[in-house]
Structure formats: C-alpha cells, structure tokens
Amino acid sequence: MATINDNYLKLKAGYLFPEIARRVNAFAEANSDAKIIKLGIGDVTEPLPEACRTAMIKAVEDMGDRSSFKGYGPEQGYGWLRETIAAHDFQARGCDIDASEIFISDGSKCDTGNILDIFGKNNKIAVTDPVYPVYVDTNVMAGNTGNINEKGEYDGLVYLPITTENKFIAEIPTQKVDLIYLCFPNNPTGATATKEYLKAWVDYALGHGSIILFDAAYEAFITDPSLPHSIYEIEGARDCAIEFRSFSKNAGFTGTRCALTVVPKTLKAKALDASEVELWKLWNRRQSTKFNGVSYIVQRGAEAVYSEAGKAQVNALVSFYLENAKIICEQLTGAGFEVYGGVNAPYIWLKTPNNLSSWDFFDKLLQTVHVVGTPGSGFGAAGEGYFRISAFNSRENVQEAMKRITAK
Amino acid sequence: MATINDNYLKLKAGYLFPEIARRVNAFAEANSDAKIIKLGIGDVTEPLPEACRTAMIKAVEDMGDRSSFKGYGPEQGYGWLRETIAAHDFQARGCDIDASEIFISDGSKCDTGNILDIFGKNNKIAVTDPVYPVYVDTNVMAGNTGNINEKGEYDGLVYLPITTENKFIAEIPTQKVDLIYLCFPNNPTGATATKEYLKAWVDYALGHGSIILFDAAYEAFITDPSLPHSIYEIEGARDCAIEFRSFSKNAGFTGTRCALTVVPKTLKAKALDASEVELWKLWNRRQSTKFNGVSYIVQRGAEAVYSEAGKAQVNALVSFYLENAKIICEQLTGAGFEVYGGVNAPYIWLKTPNNLSSWDFFDKLLQTVHVVGTPGSGFGAAGEGYFRISAFNSRENVQEAMKRITAK
Numbered sequence: 048m049a050t051i052n053d054n055y056l057k058l059k060a061g062y063l064f065p066e067i068a069r070r071v072n073a074f075a076e077a078n079s080d081a082k083i084i085k086l087g088i089g090d091v092t093e094p095l096p097e098a099c100r101t102a103m104i105k106a107v108e109d110m111g112d113r114s115s116f117k118g119y120g121p122e123q124g125y126g127w128l129r130e131t132i133a134a135h136d137f138q139a140r141g142c143d144i145d146a147s148e149i150f151i152s153d154g155s156k157c158d159t160g161n162i163l164d165i166f167g168k169n170n171k172i173a174v175t176d177p178v179y180p181v182y183v184d185t186n187v188m189a190g191n192t193g194n195i196n197e198k199g200e201y202d203g204l205v206y207l208p209i210t211t212e213n214k215f216i217a218e219i220p221t222q223k224v225d226l227i228y229l230c231f232p233n234n235p236t237g238a239t240a241t242k243e244y245l246k247a248w249v250d251y252a253l254g255h256g257s258i259i260l261f262d263a264a265y266e267a268f269i270t271d272p273s274l275p276h277s278i279y280e281i282e283g284a285r286d287c288a289i290e291f292r293s294f295s296k297n298a299g300f301t302g303t304r305c306a307l308t309v310v311p312k313t314l315k316a317k318a319l320d321a322s323e324v325e326l327w328k329l330w331n332r333r334q335s336t337k338f339n340g341v342s343y344i345v346q347r348g349a350e351a352v353y354s355e356a357g358k359a360q361v362n363a364l365v366s367f368y369l370e371n372a373k374i375i376c377e378q379l380t381g382a383g384f385e386v387y388g389g390v391n392a393p394y395i396w397l398k399t400p401n402n403l404s405s406w407d408f409f410d411k412l413l414q415t416v417h418v419v420g421t422p423g424s425g426f427g428a429a430g431e432g433y434f435r436i437s438a439f440n441s442r443e444n445v446q447e448a449m450k451r452i453t454a455k
Numbered sequence: 456m457a458t459i460n461d462n463y464l465k466l467k468a469g470y471l472f473p474e475i476a477r478r479v480n481a482f483a484e485a486n487s488d489a490k491i492i493k494l495g496i497g498d499v500t501e502p503l504p505e506a507c508r509t510a511m512i513k514a515v516e517d518m519g520d521r522s523s524f525k526g527y528g529p530e531q532g533y534g535w536l537r538e539t540i541a542a543h544d545f546q547a548r549g550c551d552i553d554a555s556e557i558f559i560s561d562g563s564k565c566d567t568g569n570i571l572d573i574f575g576k577n578n579k580i581a582v583t584d585p586v587y588p589v590y591v592d593t594n595v596m597a598g599n600t601g602n603i604n605e606k607g608e609y610d611g612l613v614y615l616p617i618t619t620e621n622k623f624i625a626e627i628p629t630q631k632v633d634l635i636y637l638c639f640p641n642n643p644t645g646a647t648a649t650k651e652y653l654k655a656w657v658d659y660a661l662g663h664g665s666i667i668l669f670d671a672a673y674e675a676f677i678t679d680p681s682l683p684h685s686i687y688e689i690e691g692a693r694d695c696a697i698e699f700r701s702f703s704k705n706a707g708f709t710g711t712r713c714a715l716t717v718v719p720k721t722l723k724a725k726a727l728d729a730s731e732v733e734l735w736k737l738w739n740r741r742q743s744t745k746f747n748g749v750s751y752i753v754q755r756g757a758e759a760v761y762s763e764a765g766k767a768q769v770n771a772l773v774s775f776y777l778e779n780a781k782i783i784c785e786q787l788t789g790a791g792f793e794v795y796g797g798v799n800a801p802y803i804w805l806k807t808p809n810n811l812s813s814w815d816f817f818d819k820l821l822q823t824v825h826v827v828g829t830p831g832s833g834f835g836a837a838g839e840g841y842f843r844i845s846a847f848n849s850r851e852n853v854q855e856a857m858k859r860i861t862a863k
Contacts (some may be wrong), residue, residue, distance in 0.1 A: 048664030049633040049724040050575030051732050065743055077849030090526035095518040103752065105510045110503040110711065112518060113849070117710035118498035153561055153712075153747070161743035162664030164596065184744045216755065225457040302751040303518065304526035304561075316457040324459050332463060335473055336592045337568035339561070342753055343710040345510065441521070 049304040054190045059199070063180050064088050067409075072224070074413055082450040086375075089234065091395065093367060094440070095348075096360035099298060102318040102351035106344040117343040122198045122335045124151025124307070128346050131353045132307060136292065142279035148311050148327065150334055151341050151349075151383045155264050155293040159228075160185035161259060162289065162308070163331040164337075166316065170225035173205040175217045176434070177235055177426030179262070198428045200215050208429040209236060215387060215396070219247050223255050229278075230262035232269060235426045235435040236396040237372075237388015239274050245281045252287035258316060258326075259288040264306075267297035267365050269391045285311040289326070291434040296393065296439075298352045305341055305349040308334035317376040351438050372438035378449035379436075395436040396423070408434050416451035462598045464611070471588050472496050473819075481559050481822055492856040494783075494845045495827040496547070497801065498643065499707040501849070503756075504768035507706060510759035514519035514752040527750040530743045532559025536754050540715060543761045544700065550687035556719050556735065558742055559757075561749050563672050563701040563714040567636075568593035570668060570697065570716070572745075573737040574724065578633035581613040583840070584623045585643055585834030587670070590636045606836045616837040617644060623795060623804070624648070627655050631663050637686075638670035640677060643834045643843040644804040645796015647781075653689045660695035666724060666734075669695040672714075675705035675773050677799045693719040697734070702849075704801065706769050707749065708762045713757040714750055776801050779853045780846035786857035787844075803844040804831070816842050824859035 060066075067087050075083060109115040123129070129146040137144035152158050159181055172191055174182050183201065186192055193202030200206055205224050207217035215238035217229075229248065231240040261278040269276055278284045289311040294300035315323040341349075351357045361396050368378045375388040385398035399408040405422030412418045423433030438445070457714040468474075473622050475495050483491060507607055514746050517523040531537070538555040545552035554750030560566050580599055583607035591609065594600055601610030608614055623646035625637075637656065660667050669686040677684055686692045692783040698717040702708035718738045723731040748758075759765045792804035807816040813830030820826045846853070 048731075049578050049666045051724045051726055051734070052573050052575055053727045053739060055573065055737050056726060058740065088527065092521065092524065092526065094521050095515075097519065100515050100519050104512055107503075107508050107515065111505065111508050113500065113502050116500065116502050116707075117497065118500065118707075119709045152751075156747045157745055165460050167460055170457050181744060188741070188744065210525050221565065222587045258457045259639070282552065299524075299526075301527045301747075303751045304747065316459045318459055318464060319461045323456075326459070329459060329463050329828070333596070336589060336596065337565055339564045339709075339712065342561075342712045344749055344752065345750055 049212055052188070054188055057187050057192065057194050059195060059200070062420070064252065066267065066425070067419065067421065070410070071413065071419055081417045082209040083413075083417045083419060084444045086417040086448055087421045087438055089437045090301050091296065091437055091439050093299060093364055095299050095303065095353070096357055096364065098351040098354050098357035098360055101343050105346040106347035110344070120340040120343055120453070121345070122340050123238070123331065124149070124340060125343070125346050128350050132351055135353045137277060137279060137309075140276060142277050143285060144279055144309055144311065148309055150308045150310065150330065151308050151346060152308060153304045154337070155262065155291045155295070155342050158291055158306060158308045159260065159262060161333070162330070163189045164333050165193070165326060166226065167397055171205060171223065173224040173227045175209045175228070176206040176428055177209065177423060177430030178228065179234050180426060181228060183427075199424070200428055206427070206429070209233075209238065210429055211387075214238070216244060219251050224257055226258050226260060227252065227312065228242070228260045228262065230264070231315055232265040232392035233388070234265065235421065235423065235430065237390070237392035237394040239269065239271070239391045242275050242281060245275055245278055249278070249281045249283045249287055253283050256317070257287065258314070259284070261288050261290045264293040265291055265296055265392055266434065267361065268369060268393050270369065271391055274391060279309070285313045289314065294349050294352060297365060298349070298357075299364060300349070301404055303345055303348060305345050305437055312315060346348060367442075368382070368438045371440065371442065374445055375436055375438060375449060378453050382453035389438070393438040397430050397434050397436065399434050400422075404433065405431055405434055416448075418448045418451060458862055460596070462596055465595050466592060467603060467604055467607070471602065471829070474833070475827065476746065478818070479821065479827055482556075483664060489825040491821075491825045491827060492848065492852045493684070493827045494853070494856055495829045497704065497845045497847055498709050499704065499847050501707060502713065503707050504765055504772065506759040506765035506768055507756040508764050511752050512758040514755035518752070528748040528751055528754070530746055531746045533747060533751070533754050536758050539677060539758055539761045545685060545687060548684060548688055551693060552686050552687055552717055552719065552771055556717055558716045558718065558738065559749050559754060560716060560746070561712045563670065563703070564589055565668060565700045566714060566716045567668065569745075570738070571597045571599070572741050574634065574736060575715055575808065577647065579613060579631065581628060581632040581635045583617045583636070584614040584836055585617065585831060585838030586636065587638060587642050588834060591835075600634050607832070609834055614835070614837070617641075617646065618772050618837055619806075622646070624652060627659050632665055634666050635660065636668045636670065638672070640673040640800035641672065641796070643802055643829065645793070645798070645800035645802040645830065647677065647679070647739055647799045649681070650683050650689060653683055657686070657689045657691045657695055661691050664709055664725070665695065666722070667692070669696050669698045671698055672701040673704055673800055674700070675769065676777060676801050678750065678777065679799055682799060687717070690826070693721045695722070697722065702757050702760060706757070706765075706816055707772060708757070710754055711756060713753050775850075776846045779850065781847065782843055782853055783846060783857060790861035797846065801846040803846065805842050807840050807842050810840065813842055820860065826856045826859060
C-alpha cells in the first residue's frame, strides 16, 4: 500500500486559526443572537484601495482583447512589478536589492512554508516562542523535527523565548543554528527590532553561516523612523537573509493574494560535497517547477499600490488600523490590563488577567462579551498566559469590543 | 553553514519550457525581422470568456465596499465554487464526489508538485515516458529518485513507455508501484483513455493499494461521448485516485490562475505503524498550513465558467482550438508527417522527419520557418524523435505556421 508522510501525524490537532473558527462557529450556532466581534485572526476588514481596484478592472479588461490578453506569465512575476518593488521598497531605503532577486507569489504563508523545499534535512532550526505557527508546522511536516513534548515543543527545534523578561526580543543564541525565523514587527507580540538588534543577528548569521528567514509582512505599520523596514538595511544581510513581504496587511490583500520573497543572488548554502550553492538558483528552480506565477490581474493590483494614489490610500488604511491599535492599548491599559505591542504593529499582546490560561481567557471573552481574540499559547509554550488582539476591524467594532471588555 | 536540499543538484539543467524560451529569445534577438509563431508551450491565446470577465469585475467591485469586502477565504476555496464544481463536473457525470472533497488552488502544476508533501519517501513511483516534466522533476526535488542516467532517466522511478508500438497507451505494469501519474487526454501525446483502460488501472490500484494521480487538465477537449472525463466515472476510483483539474485550458485561465484537486474522503494510505490514514485529512492540513486560498476575484471568475453564458463561451473556445488541431493534423498528414493526437486533445504529437533528434527538429523549425514547438525528448527519453505541436493559437497563426512547415 502507498505510504503517507508520517511527519504529519506529529502535528498538534488543528492549525490554530481553524481551531478558533471551530469554537466561534460552535458558539455562534448555539447563540444566534450574540453579535460576535472578531479581533482574532489578523484579517483586514476595510475596502481594497481604489487605485488597486481600478488597476484590476483595467487588467480584467486587458484579458478581453486578444492583443492585451495574458496567458502564462513569468513564474517569478512580471518584470514591471518586480522593478517597481525593488525601487520603492528596497532601493529607496538604501537596500542593494535587484528586481531579479524578487519573486512574486500568492502569499507569505505559502513562501515561508515552501522555502524549506530548498534546504537540507540536517539544519538546526531556531524559532522564537511564541511564533507564527506556520514556521513550526511546516518544519514538522518537512521532517525537520522530532515529536512534540508535553510543553508543546517539538524535539529538534531550538526555541528562543520572547517574554516580558527580555522585552519580547529574543536573545542571540550561544549555540550554532543554521536557519533562524525572525518576524518584525512581530506577530504575535507586536514587538519591533532596532537596527542594532538586527545587526547583531546578521553578525551572528555571517559568523555561523546561518540563514535568517526574515518575515517583514507588517513593515508598513512602522512609524518610528529609526526602525528598519527591511533586513537589507543592515550591512551584510544580502549574504545571510531571505526576506518575506506581503500586500495582505498594508493594502488589504488577504483575500486578493499577493506577496513577494527576496532571495539575494549572493546568498549561499552548502551542498553535501561542501561546495557552496546559490540559493537564488534553487528557489528559482523551485518556483519555475512547482508554481505558475500570480494572476496577471492581481499583479496589476499590487503594482497600483506604488502609484501616488495607491500610496496615499495604503497609508490611510495603515493609519486607520494603527489608530485602532492605539484605542485598544489605551482602553485595555486603562482597565488594568498589562499590554504590549500595538505601536508600529497591528497586534496587541496582553497578559491574561488572574493567571487564566490563554484558551480559558479566549473562551471567557467569547462567551461573556462575544469578542474573539487569539490565545497566546496557540503561538507556542511561552505564549501561555498571553492573548493577542488584532487591530484589524472597523472603528465601531473596535470601540464596541473595548467597551464590552473594559465593562467587565 | 546551512545546507541545501542536494536533490536539486540531480535535476537536469533547466526546466523544459524556460529552456525553450531561452532558445527562442536568443533567436529573436539575433533575427529581429523574423515573425515567430509559438506552438510550443501549451498556452492559450484567445480572450478570457466574457462571463468570467464580467464576474471578476463585479468581484473587484465587491472588494470596494466593506459590506461585501472579502479578506481571507477558506484555504480550500469558497463553498459556492466547490458546490458548483461538484455538481457540474462530477455529479452530473455520475461521479460520487462531494464539494468537501474538492480543493481549489492556483494551478494544477502547483498541486501535482505539492501533492508529494503528503506521501512517504519509500513509495515506488511510476510515470509514463514521455510525461509532463513536472511529475518527474518534483519527485527528484522531493528526494524520491536517485541520479539521472545516460538515457535521461532517474534511478528509482518506474518508466512506462508510451510509443507508437503501444499506441501511446502505457501497459499496466507487472511489478507493484505505489503512486502512478496518469494524464488523459494526454500531454504531450494527445492520446485518450477509454473507460475499459482506466478500469484496468483502477483494478490494478485497488489490488496493490496504489494511488493514481490523475491529471484531467485537458478533459474539456474530449468530444467523443464514449470517453470518460473523470477517473471517478470508473467504479472504485474513489478508493484509489486523486484527480487534478484546471481552468487553464478550457476557460483560458493560464494567466488568471485557478485549478482544483479532488481528494475523496475514502482514499487511504499507510502510516509507519501500518494504520491506514485518510489522505483527505493530510491534504486538508497541508493546504490549511501552506496555502491561503485563491483570490476571491479569480474564484468568482471560475464560478462564471459554469453559468449558461460561461458554458457556451468555454465551449466556443474549446471548439476553436480543436478546429486548429484538426487543421494542423490535416496539413501535416498531407505533407507526409506521421501525426498522432489532435483529436479530443489540443496537442499534436508527430514523428520527426528523417530521424532528426527532437531538439534538432526544434532548432530547424525555429531557424528555417520561425515556428516554435516542443521537443519530444523534453518529455522523456521515449519522446526522443517526436515533437509536440500545440493547437493554442489564433487561426491565422496556425494556418500561417502550417503553410510555412508544409512548404518546406
């Protein structure tokens, strides 16, 4: 009989967000009158920028005429989009990134999972704890871990705790690790990284031949001008880092789907024969063989993010959600909650009151005030006793949710 | 130093279609006057059906209003699309496939590659020769093969030759294999499978506990009413087959991106402890963790394929390309070429004249008559001496290409 990938059986039951959806649906069915406000999954709620919609309608119309019709595009994305991104997101900030090093994809979730395809099975892998679950689960599925222990940690992974003790900034490890996932502004804690801190990681990676997998999906929420938006703002990062970016949270593309991954051509890792191989070549081959590019229509929408109108509209969206975050922080702090993040980030990370477990607090909020958040323990063992509130919702819903929570 | 996936180094240089693009671009640069006609890569050329465009414009407009805005959709695809597909493509043909067994994705190329994620590393894998290169290359990348030999075959794979001798219908193997890739109507040969032939494969698979990976991307081109469109038209297939479908070739979605994969809930494979595990659960977990669903806009476009207008427009597109195929077959046969396929399929498979190698014939056609096809050897060792011509182009270009080829 054909055999399965047994690594899947090591996974904890249910990916975090489907489990939340299951509990919310069960509650909603049993309480059809309850007006549930969702501040759980980090999903945007406000309309797509007009510039993006106009560009996509034009693109759909292009598809209606044989002379402007688009069949298969380049697997790596259209040159015009890659050039635009290289100029605006990287070169304008002093990052030495070329358009050819940018790969357009349909999501950072996909890319942060798929990137493991090009790495060997014997790498020592470090994640922060708490962490975006996809980093861990995709390593489990790829066979890069052992079994889960009673703390909810997988054998073989190196967990770098981020807690109040270290101000949610993981300490640089003393041991050697080969792949390191970093996410700034951080999901779930909302913490940010200074240039000095990223410099320490780049120095570590260059010193150990490690690769940093840098998730910058929330960079648009940075308002503090001293904070880096890209790891390539740090000297040496071209030789040790892959960066993931997304249009999901800045331009509201969670349902439209477009993202990008940067693999510098100078980045190398080791083959079994000890030769050094360009990771760009491997990722290019992976994408050419297992991917067929992002919809032309969607790529035109993403390009419009960089137009003058698009930039203004994206800025307005980001400011709107940041104002939500500010309201959440103020209200919860005022009500006596211990609150982190929410500045330069759309996530608020709070300590559960009365030492409630994360899931108990989740159930309590859902059942008593009909507000959905995300249990911190869903992001890792060190997230137990914490809770994530997302700023992605309407002003009215955010205010109503805070009124309900703080009234209790 | 971090290590790479060494399996990538086993791959032949360049995936077939990028290699063709490279040669064509080099020729075009050196011969800027040549009017090149591309009948190589199976890429559609005619406008997207109006029904799909209208639906997508409406969907873009939905994104402009917070009440109809769509953020993250279900990773598996929207229920309305899955229900529509289940009813029209499967239940209407007597296939017992439920909407929950249909997973919407951004491409069959992605899915036929990604499906290996859920299988073990010790499966015996069979492919036809010639074959769509993605099946082979993704197995190489996943470490399911050894090195390539001088014939261009990878150690560890079982190759089932399809040639003039067996009328391009692979013989059922006598040895046991665990995973079998089948593609009907076939890419590249244009051959079709009868119900009796598929029944023999289903019986084989049920008898050996094998899984058939059935690629039906070209089913819309079947006009012979006796031929099955889905493997689930064969009794027992629910227990041994995964089917891949695409909107690329019927509705012209190669640049719009939408496809689907059917994983019946009754389908099982074996874990290391010999227990039997539902593949649906594994694929659902894979997609939930490593994928974020297809653009809402694109899913609305795919849904419109099943409207009355959409069906008529898709039928017109398919008929148009089939008429191209007929013209190609007639013209080439008339000129003395040995021609196969091109009926119930958009591909014409021809024997190269004068025993030219596939790539020599490719270069000759490109250089002398500026027509691009696909070398048969690019699809496998047994494809050497054959050549694929695609019917995807305008009538004018097809006629002009045939005029040029037959004039030689």
